Amino acid sequence: MGKPYTQPTAGITGHSTAFRTSPMRCTPLVAHETVGPDILISGFLQPIPDLTPIIPSVNETSAIDPTVTPDDARILFFYKAWDPYGAFSNFSPYPLHMTDENGVYLTWPSVEHYYQAHKFIGVNDPLARDCIEKIKSSKSPEEAAREGRKIQKQCPDLVRPDWETAKIDVMYKALKCKFSIYPHLNSLLLSTAGSVLVEASPYDLFWGGGREGEGLNYLGRLLMQLRSEFLGESLTSSESSSEHCNL
Numbered sequence: 001m002g003k004p005y006t007q008p009t010a011g012i013t014g015h016s017t018a019f020r021t022s023p024m025r026c027t028p029l030v031a032h033e034t035v036g037p038d039i040l041i042s043g044f045l046q047p048i049p050d051l052t053p054i055i056p057s058v059n060e061t062s063a064i065d066p067t068v069t070p071d072d073a074r075i076l077f078f079y080k081a082w083d084p085y086g087a088f089s090n091f092s093p094y095p096l097h098m099t100d101e102n103g104v105y106l107t108w109p110s111v112e113h114y115y116q117a118h119k120f121i122g123v124n125d126p127l128a129r130d131c132i133e134k135i136k137s138s139k140s141p142e143e144a145a146r147e148g149r150k151i152q153k154q155c156p157d158l159v160r161p162d163w164e165t166a167k168i169d170v171m172y173k174a175l176k177c178k179f180s181i182y183p184h185l186n187s188l189l190l191s192t193a194g195s196v197l198v199e200a201s202p203y204d205l206f207w208g209g210g211r212e213g214e215g216l217n218y219l220g221r222l223l224m225q226l227r228s229e230f231l232g233e234s235l236t237s238s239e240s241s242s243e244h245c246n247l
C-alpha cells in the first residue's frame with residue numbers, strides 16, 4: 001500500500017529542490033522545480049481539511065442523537081483523562097482487546113495507541129511494521145501520540161494512502177470496542193443522553209471543538225453516534241457485553 005513517489009527531474013532550464021525532514025529512510029515531503037517561468041510542485045501535500053461545520057448545532061445534534069432536544073441540550077466538555085468525563089478521552093488508559101483484519105487477537109493499551117498505529121497499518125514496508133510495533137509498545141497514550149504524529153510528519157509515505165478517509169472509521173471501531181467491553185464506561189456514556197459531547201481540545205480542529213467552537217469535534221460526534229446506537233440496542237436487545245471485539 002506504500003505511496004509511490006517519483007523524484008521530479010529538473011527541466012533543461014530549471015532546477016529542483018527537495019526537502020528532507022529526517023535522516024530516516026523517508027521520501028521528501030514536497031519538491032519544487034522551476035521550468036522556465038513556471039514552478040512545478042510535486043510530492044505529498046497534506047489534504048486541507050473541510051473546516052465548514054463548527055460544533056454541531058443542537059438541531060443537527062438531535063438528528064444524530066434523538067435524545068438531545070433543542071430545549072434542554074447542554075454541552076459537556078471533556079479533554080484530559082483526569083478531568084470529569086476524562087474517560088471519554090482517547091488518552092484514558094483503557095486497553096482494547098481486538099482481533100485484527102487477519103483474525104489475530106491483539107491488545108492495545110488505549111484507543112490512542114490503536115488510532116496512531118492504524119496510520120501505518122496495511123503499508124507494505126518493513127519500516128511501517130516497525131513503527132506500528134513502536135507505537136503499540138509506547139508506555140503511555142501521550143507517547144503513542146507523539147510517535148505516531150512524528151512518523152506521520154517525517155515519513156508521509158509510510159502513512160496508508162487512504163488515511164484521511166479511513167481515520168473516522170478506525171476511530172469508530174476503537175471507540176465501539178472501548179464502550180462495549182467496559183460496562184461502567186458504557187453506563188457513563190449513556191448517562192450523558194441529552195447532552196452535546198465536545199472534546200475541548202484547543203488545538204485539534206478535526207477531533208476536537210477548538211478554542212472557540214471552530215473545531216469539527218469528530219470525537220464528540222462519534223461518541224454521540226455510539227450513544228444513540230447503544231441506546232437503540234438497549235431498547236431492542238438484552239445482549240450482554242463481551243470482553244473483546246471482532247472487527
Ligand SMILES: Nc1nc(O)c(N)c(N[C@@H]2O[C@H](COP(=O)(O)O)[C@@H](O)[C@H]2O)n1
Pocket residue numbers: 079080081089090091112115145148149199201204207208219
Ligand atoms: N494533544 C492531545 N492531548 C490530549 O489529551 C488529547 N485528547 C488530544 N486529542 C486527540 O489526539 C488524537 C488526534 O491525533 P492526530 O492529530 O490525528 O495525530 C485524537 O485521539 C484526539 O482525540 N490531543
